[in-house]
Amino acid sequence: MKNEQNCNRPGRPDEQAPDGPATGPLRGPALHLRGVAVWPGFLSPAEQADLVADLRGIARQAPFASQVTPGGRPMSVRMTAAGQFGWISGRGFQGYAAQQPDGRPWPPIPARVLAIWDAVSGSARAPESLLVNFYGEGARMGLHQDRDEADFSCPVVSISLGDDGLFRVGNRERGGRTESLWLRSGDVVVLGGESRLVHHGVDRIRFRSSALLPQGGRINLTLRIVT
Numbered sequence: 001m002k003n004e005q006n007c008n009r010p011g012r013p014d015e016q017a018p019d020g021p022a023t024g025p026l027r028g029p030a031l032h033l034r035g036v037a038v039w040p041g042f043l044s045p046a047e048q049a050d051l052v053a054d055l056r057g058i059a060r061q062a063p064f065a066s067q068v069t070p071g072g073r074p075m076s077v078r079m080t081a082a083g084q085f086g087w088i089s090g091r092g093f094q095g096y097a098a099q100q101p102d103g104r105p106w107p108p109i110p111a112r113v114l115a116i117w118d119a120v121s122g123s124a125r126a127p128e129s130l131l132v133n134f135y136g137e138g139a140r141m142g143l144h145q146d147r148d149e150a151d152f153s154c155p156v157v158s159i160s161l162g163d164d165g166l167f168r169v170g171n172r173e174r175g176g177r178t179e180s181l182w183l184r185s186g187d188v189v190v191l192g193g194e195s196r197l198v199h200h201g202v203d204r205i206r207f208r209s210s211a212l213l214p215q216g217g218r219i220n221l222t223l224r225i226v227t
């Protein structure tokens with residue numbers, strides 16, 4: 001169902017003056033890669049550690065699970081979620097789901113994660129879904145669009161934790177040239193406006209390039225409005 005509200009609110013943070021907005025916790029201007037806004041080092045090491053603690057709480061209530069694509073191929077990332085909607089994928093189906101496979105609700109989105117959305121999204125609506133992807137050694141995510149949400153005026157906010165990940169950005173259409181950038185722990189990315197539907201993916205991680213996660217690996221959090 002299409003929600004009549006949309007996410008536009010005057011003065012998206014990444015369109016404001018280079019020295020930042022008058023209020024709010026934005027730290028430094030964003031870089032832009034094909035319209036994708038990137039805040040390198042948005043989170044301090046202490047803030048990153050706090051988020052990892054929040055994620056441990058989520059994983060206790062909603063364990064990370066391996067999923068297969070609708071075509072039956074195993075995905076290399078392991079996933080969990082928080083908020084009103086998680087993501088379930090298996091042979092012949094994939095989509096947002098209001099419950100875990102065992103029928104339990106997803107845990108709530110941590111306040112510290114909501115605060116990041118408030119700082120960078122420029123969205124008048126609150127996020128409904130936090131997807132948590134864990135990339136172990138060798139994991140990757142192929143080029144795709146995030147297009148299962150109802151309202152593309154709402155951005156997707158992505159937070160990187162742990163090992164470096166090589167993030168590739170293409171075009172709205174399939175194919176064509178792409179550009180890549182290493183995302184590091186604490187970086188925040190916004191796919192919004194013109195860049196909301198660009199193809200993107202993670203080619204590889206640099207396993208054990210960060211000491212944030214004792215077992216190594218990369219965690220990516222995405223915040224989305226689904227309805």
Ligand SMILES: O=C(O)CCC(=O)C(=O)O
Binds near residue numbers: 146158167220222
């Ligand atoms: O891991 C990333 O940086 C991107 C993840 C992503 O594109 C997604 O979850 O849809």
Ligand SMILES: [Fe+2]
Binds near residue numbers: 144145
């Ligand atoms: Fe994506």
